[in-house]
Amino acid sequence: MSIAQHISTILSQLKSSSAKLIAVTKTRSIEELKSTYEAGILDFGENRVQEMVEKQSQLPPDIRWHQIGHLQTNKVKYIAPFVHLIHSVDSFKLLKEINAQGKKLGRIIPCLFQMYIAQEESKFGLDQNELLSILSSPEFAELQHIKIIGLMGMASFTENEAQIVAEFSSLHDIFIELQTNKTGYSTGLVEWKELSMGMSGDFLIAAKLGSTMVRVGSAIYGARS
Numbered sequence: 001m002s003i004a005q006h007i008s009t010i011l012s013q014l015k016s017s018s019a020k021l022i023a024v025t026k027t028r029s030i031e032e033l034k035s036t037y038e039a040g041i042l043d044f045g046e047n048r049v050q051e052m053v054e055k056q057s058q059l060p061p062d063i064r065w066h067q068i069g070h071l072q073t074n075k076v077k078y079i080a081p082f083v084h085l086i087h088s089v090d091s092f093k094l095l096k097e098i099n100a101q102g103k104k105l106g107r108i109i110p111c112l113f114q115m116y117i118a119q120e121e122s123k124f125g126l127d128q129n130e131l132l133s134i135l136s137s138p139e140f141a142e143l144q145h146i147k148i149i150g151l152m153g154m155a156s157f158t159e160n161e162a163q164i165v166a167e168f169s170s171l172h173d174i175f176i177e178l179q180t181n182k183t184g185y186s187t188g189l190v191e192w193k194e195l196s197m198g199m200s201g202d203f204l205i206a207a208k209l210g211s212t213m214v215r216v217g218s219a220i221y222g223a224r225s
């Protein structure tokens with residue numbers, strides 16, 4: 001099947017949910033990205049800064065670039081001018097650097113907090129206490145060049161569907177809790193509207209559990225080499 005056919009299958013599977021498709025284009029060629037764009041997808045997810053910057057300069061300007069992988073503080077400056085959404089904010093230090101770069105550019109950079117929900121050692125992310133400590137910090141209230149618009153999380157890489165359901169549900173619970181209980185922090189630049197969860201192996205589960213953005217790579221392009 002072609003890229004366009006895979007995309008159309010995935011879009012029909014997502015029809016009954018409110019999840020939007022982010023095509024995860026890391027490691028894929030410019031030709032594959034062009035085919036994706038021609039299939040009508042404008043949201044592209046990359047996890048390496050250098051790769052995103054190189055691709056962005058070669059592709060149409062209406063593509064919305066999503067930083068989905070771990071972001072090093074010293075690399076923020078390269079994507080700050082154009083990035084549409086940073087899904088992977090996993091420390092206060094990183095958030096402050098994004099704010100500093102946004103300030104230099106006179107823009108407000110949309111961000112998600114990446115939450116740690118998996119039972120795996122290697123994944124990045126915040127736990128609930130760390131999140132609440134950032135949100136309630138007086139310094140947070142002073143950040144004028146970032147906007148928090150939601151949460152991101154990755155489930156464990158497992159065949160155990162019950163575990164994936166439990167992990168995504170726990171993230172959804174935190175999201176709903178934040179939406180309903182806004183006390184204790186400045187709400188100015190916070191709007192809990194996006195829940196980025198679901199990848200090729202689990203996006204259908206995530207979509208049923210309230211995801212608003214699924215990040216799908218190999219189900220569109222095949223396995224990464």
Ligand SMILES: *Cc1c(COP(=O)(O)O)cnc(C)c1O
Nearest residue numbers: 024047068199200215216217218
């Ligand atoms: C690579 C990646 C994806 C997409 O993975 P697939 O299994 O190829 O769909 C989604 N989210 C993040 C953070 C990734 O790094």
